[in-house]
Amino acid sequence: xxxxxxxxxxxxxxxxxxxxxxxxxxxxxxxxxxxxxxxxxxxxxxxxxxxxxxxxxxxxxxxxxxxxxxxxxxxxxxxxxxxxxxxxxxxxxxxxxxxxxxxxxxxxxxxxxxxxxxxxxxxxxxxxxxxxxxxxxxxxxxxxxxxxxxxxxxxxxxxxxxxxxxxxxxxxxxxxxxxxxxxxxxxxxxxxxxxxxxxxxxxxxxxxxxxxxxxxxxxxxxxxxxxxxxxxxxxxxxxxxxxxxxxxxxxxxxxxxxxxxxxxxxxxxxxxxxxxxxxxxxxxxxxxxxxxxxxxxxxxxxxxxxxxxxxxxxxxxxxxxxxxxxxxxxxxxxxxxxxxxxxxxxxxxxxxxxxxx
Amino acid sequence: xxxxxxxxxxxxxxxxxxxxxxxxxxxxxxxxxxxxxxxxxxxxxxxxxxxxxxxxxxxxxxxxxxxxxxxxxxxxxxxxxxxxxxxxxxxxxxxxxxxxxxxxxxxxxxxxxxxxxxxxxxxxxxxxxxxxxxxxxxxxxxxxxxxxxxxxxxxxxxxxxxxxxxxxxxxxxxxxxxxxxxxxxxxxxxxxxxxxxxxxxxxxxxxxxxxxxxxxxxxxxxxxxxxxxxxxxxxxxxxxxxxxxxxxxxxxxxxxxxxxxxxxxxxxxxxxxxxxxxxxxxxxxxxxxxxxxxxxxxxxxxxxxxxxxxxxxxxxxxxxxxxxxxxxxxxxxxxxxxxxxxxxxxxxxxxxxxxxx
DNA sequence: TTGAAAGCGCTACCAG
DNA sequence: CTGGTAGCGCTTTCAA
Numbered sequence: 001x002x003x004x005x006x007x008x009x010x011x012x013x014x015x016x017x018x019x020x021x022x023x024x025x026x027x028x029x030x031x032x033x034x035x036x037x038x039x040x041x042x043x044x045x046x047x048x049x050x051x052x053x054x055x056x057x058x059x060x061x062x063x064x065x066x067x068x069x070x071x072x073x074x075x076x077x078x079x080x081x082x083x084x085x086x087x088x089x090x091x092x093x094x095x096x097x098x099x100x101x102x103x104x105x106x107x108x109x110x111x112x113x114x115x116x117x118x119x120x121x122x123x124x125x126x127x128x129x130x131x132x133x134x135x136x137x138x139x140x141x142x143x144x145x146x147x148x149x150x151x152x153x154x155x156x157x158x159x160x161x162x163x164x165x166x167x168x169x170x171x172x173x174x175x176x177x178x179x180x181x182x183x184x185x186x187x188x189x190x191x192x193x194x195x196x197x198x199x200x201x202x203x204x205x206x207x208x209x210x211x212x213x214x215x216x217x218x219x220x221x222x223x224x225x226x227x228x229x230x231x232x233x234x235x236x237x238x239x240x241x242x243x244x245x246x247x248x249x250x251x252x253x254x255x256x257x258x259x260x261x262x263x264x265x266x267x268x269x270x271x272x273x274x275x276x277x278x279x280x281x282x283x284x285x286x287x288x289x290x291x292x293x294x295x296x297x298x299x300x301x302x303x304x305x306x307x308x309x310x311x312x313x314x315x316x317x318x319x320x321x322x323x324x325x326x327x328x329x330x331x332x333x334x335x336x337x338x339x340x341x342x343x344x345x346x347x348x349x350x351x352x353x354x355x356x357x
Numbered sequence: 358x359x360x361x362x363x364x365x366x367x368x369x370x371x372x373x374x375x376x377x378x379x380x381x382x383x384x385x386x387x388x389x390x391x392x393x394x395x396x397x398x399x400x401x402x403x404x405x406x407x408x409x410x411x412x413x414x415x416x417x418x419x420x421x422x423x424x425x426x427x428x429x430x431x432x433x434x435x436x437x438x439x440x441x442x443x444x445x446x447x448x449x450x451x452x453x454x455x456x457x458x459x460x461x462x463x464x465x466x467x468x469x470x471x472x473x474x475x476x477x478x479x480x481x482x483x484x485x486x487x488x489x490x491x492x493x494x495x496x497x498x499x500x501x502x503x504x505x506x507x508x509x510x511x512x513x514x515x516x517x518x519x520x521x522x523x524x525x526x527x528x529x530x531x532x533x534x535x536x537x538x539x540x541x542x543x544x545x546x547x548x549x550x551x552x553x554x555x556x557x558x559x560x561x562x563x564x565x566x567x568x569x570x571x572x573x574x575x576x577x578x579x580x581x582x583x584x585x586x587x588x589x590x591x592x593x594x595x596x597x598x599x600x601x602x603x604x605x606x607x608x609x610x611x612x613x614x615x616x617x618x619x620x621x622x623x624x625x626x627x628x629x630x631x632x633x634x635x636x637x638x639x640x641x642x643x644x645x646x647x648x649x650x651x652x653x654x655x656x657x658x659x660x661x662x663x664x665x666x667x668x669x670x671x672x673x674x675x676x677x678x679x680x681x682x683x684x685x686x687x688x689x690x691x692x693x694x695x696x697x698x699x700x701x702x703x704x705x706x707x708x709x710x711x712x713x714x
Numbered sequence: 715t716t717g718a719a720a721g722c723g724c725t726a727c728c729a730g
Numbered sequence: 731c732t733g734g735t736a737g738c739g740c741t742t743t744c745a746a
Binding site for chain 2: 054
C-alpha cells in the first residue's frame with residue numbers, strides 16, 4: 001500500500017498534524033521533532049498525496065502555462081523559461097512539498113481548447129495560470145475567457161498574462177499581473193526603418209486575422225506608412241499562420257503580384273525566415289535585392305540570418321519574471337498590474353541597399 | 358462559495374451518488390434523472406473538484422508528458438500530437454468530467470528535473486506518464502528512474518515510453534507500452550547511402566555524449582563504415598547539443614580540420630540545418646560540394662532543404678498512438694509491450710555528386 | 715510546541 | 731436504477 005502521512009507520524013512518534021507542519025514548513029516545529037519526522041519521511045520514502053492536500057487546503061501546486069503553439073519555438077522558450085523560474089522558486093525554504101508543478105498546455109490557437117484547458121485547470125484548483133501570446137479577437141470568446149478567469153481568480157488561482165494585451169479594465173480584474181508588448185510601436189519602428197532607407201514598395205506578411213498580435217503589428221505598420229505619406233496598398237498585405245510555410249507562400253504570392261517590391265515586413269521571425277527562403281528561391285539576394293524585416297520573437301532563430309532587420313521583444317526574460325512573480329509573490333507589475341515592455345529595434349547587416357537603386 | 362456536487366444533487370432532487378454517476382457516465386442512470394442532473398450542472402455552472410475526486414478515486418485525470426527540450430520543435434510536435442490524441446479520447450462517451458488534462462513537462466535534459474517531475478506527477482496521482490526522447494545513460498540515474506517508475510506503476514499510473522529505448526527487461530516491468538525507434542539501423546542506412554554514393558570522408562555531428570539516441574545513432578554510423586571497410590577517424594566525429602548552433606559550430610570545426618570532407622551526417626535535423634548553414638557560409642554548395650544527411654525528426658523543418666538526405670522516423674503519429682493507447686486502453690504494443698518503429702530512408706534532391714569528383 | 719478532531723468534496727460499496 | 735454513507739489523506743482550528 002501507499003505510505004500515508006499517518007504512517008510517517010506513527011514512525012516518528014508524533015501526530016499527523018506535526019508531520020503536516022514539518023512538510024509545509026509554515027509553522028514552528030522543534031528542531032528535534034522536525035529531524036525525527038524528516039527521517040521517517042526518508043525511511044518510508046513518503047510522497048505527499050497531492051489530491052488529498054489540495055482538497056484539504058483547497059489549492060493545488062499546479063501551475064498551468066497556456067501556449068498557442070507548442071511546436072513554435074517562440075512559445076517553447078517562453079514556457080521553458082517560466083517553468084525554470086517556477087521550479088526554482090520553491091515556496092518556503094525547507095519545505096518538502098512546496099514545489100510547484102509547472103506544466104504546459106497547448107491550445108493550438110483554438111478558442112475551444114483554450115477554454116477547455118482553463119476549465120481543466122479550474123477543476124484542479126490550479127495555483128496559477130499563465131496565458132501567453134496573442135489573444136483571439138472574438139467578442140464571445142473574450143467574454144467566455146474573462147468569465148472563466150473571474151471564476152478561477154475567485155477560487156484563488158493567480159492569473160498572469162504574458163505577451164498578451166491586458167483585459168479590458170474592469171472593477172476587480174481577476175488578473176494578478178499583465179506583461180504586454182508594445183507591438184504597435186515595434187511595428188511602426190520596423191516599417192519606419194525601412195521607409196527611412198528609402199523603401200516605398202513594402203510588402204507585409206501578417207499573422208492570422210483574428211489575433212491581437214496580428215492586428216496591433218499591422219496597425220503599427222500602417223501608421224508608419226501613413227506618417228511617411230506612403231499609400232497603403234491592401235494588396236501588399238497577406239495573412240497567414242505564424243509559421244515558415246506561411247512566410248514562403250505569402251512572399252511568393254506577393255512577389256508574383258508585384259515583383260517591384262523592395263522590402264517585406266514579416267509579422268514574426270518564423271515568417272521572416274520563410275520570406276528569406278522564398279526570396280532566395282526566386283534568385284533574389286537578401287538584403288541586396290530585397291530587404292526583409294521582422295519581429296524577432298526568438299533571437300536564436302534569426303541570429304543566423306545577418307541580413308535581417310528586426311524588432312526584438314525581450315519576451316523570454318520578461319515572461320520568466322512574470323511567472324516568477326505570479327507564483328512566489330503577490331507583486332503586480334506597475335500600475336494596474338500591467339507592465340508594457342518596449343520594443344527594441346535591432347539592425348543586423350546592411351539593409352540600406354534598395355533594389356534597382 | 359464554490360458549487361459542490363451536493364449542491365447539484367440538491368437542485369436536481371437526487372442523491373450525490375447519482376450526480377457522480379451521471380458525471381462519470383460509468384453507471385446506468387435513467388434518462389430523465391440524467392437530464393435533470395445535467396440541467397442542474399448547467400444552471401449552477403458546476404465544475405468538478407479534481408482533487409476531491411482524485412482523492413476518492415485515488416487517481417487523477419492528469420497525464421504528464423516529459424520532454425527533453427520544449428524549445429525543440431521535435432518535442433513540441435510530439436507533445437502536441439499526444440495532447441491532441443489524449444484530449445480527443447474522452448473516456449466514456451457522455452461523461453462530463455472525463456477529460457484528461459494532458460500536460461507537458463520540460464526536463465531540459467536534466468536528470469534531476471526528470472526525477473523531480475516524476476515525483477511531482479506521482480504526488481498528483483497522475484493517470485499516465487509519457488516519457489519521450491532519448492534517455493540519459495547514467496547507471497545511477499537509470500536506476501533512480503526505474504525505481505520511480507515502479508512506484509508510479511504501483512500506484513496505478515500508466516507508463517509509456519515514446520522514442521526512448523525500452524527499460525532493461527525485468528519481471529513485472531512498470532511500463533505499459535514502449536515505442537522505440539531503430540536508431541542504429543537508421544544511422545546505418547543513412548551512412549550506408551552516402552557510402553554507396555562513393556563518399557569516404559564523412560564527418561559526423563553527434564548529440565550529447567550521455568544520451569541513448571546519440572550512442573545508438575553513432576553506433577549505426579560506425580557499423581556502416583566498418584561494413585564498407587572505411588576507416589573510422591575519431592576526429593571526424595564531434596559531439597554537441599541537439600541544436601542548430603551546435604550544428605554550425607561542429608561543421609565549422611570539422612571543415613576547418615579536414616577541408617576534404619565530402620559529406621557530413623548530423624544526429625538530428627536541427628543539427629543538419631546548422632551544418633547546411635555552416636557549409637554555405639564557407640561558400641560550399643549543398644549538395645554539390647558537400648552532402649549533408651540527417652535524421653529527419655521533424656519533417657517540416659527539413660522539407661525546405663531539398664538537398665538533404667534523411668532518415669525519417671514516424672515519430673509523430675506513433676507517439677500520438679502510444680499516448681492514446683496508454684490512456685484509453687490497456688493494450689500493449691507487440692510482445693513485451695515494445696514496438697519498434699523502423700526508420701525510413703528519404704533522399705531529397707541529388708546527393709550523388711561527390712566533391713572533386 | 716504539540717495533539718485531537720472536524721471536515722474538504724467526491725467515490726463506491728451496500729442496501730433497497 | 732437510486733439513496734445512504736463510510737472513508738480517501740491531508741489541513742487547520744482549538745485546546746492543552
